[in-house]
Amino acid sequence: MALFTVRVFVTLKPSVFDPQGRTIVESLHGMGYPAVADVRQGKYFEVQVDAADTAGAETLVREVSGKLLANPVIESFRIEAPAPVA
């Protein structure tokens, strides 16, 4: 077994209104940044797992992402390829 780090990105589905993102845009406009057109905020996780290989790490993280890290009703997630921890 070895330790792998997997990055997970959780974002609201495009059809879901993002009030936090909207608030950030308005704040930035108020701070003098009119060139900011849109902001979508999401969650980012660095997950370290023990696994036999990268495929095993990816399968595990995909499963825990779908069960806990992302809310499947309003969010979608994508993961990057696992990287071995040096």
Next chain:
Amino acid sequence: MALFTVRVFVTLKPSVFDPQGRTIVESLHGMGYPAVADVRQGKYFEVQVDAADTAGAETLVREVSGKLLANPVIESFRIEAPAPVA
């Protein structure tokens, strides 16, 4: 001018304890995933900006990240290269 999307990743500095990440690890262990060794949670932004070129987009997003998206006391951020919006 053109519209660019820039991805921003905000994470807690390594020295900062991550209670949310710790809670997620314990929940996953309770759900039957002992192979999860550690979880660090951060914020992820997709920022769309109007800019003359990619360098301008990157400079602008780096500035707003340091001023609003990340708390410089406890967080650090990194940004990906701007991508033109199709």
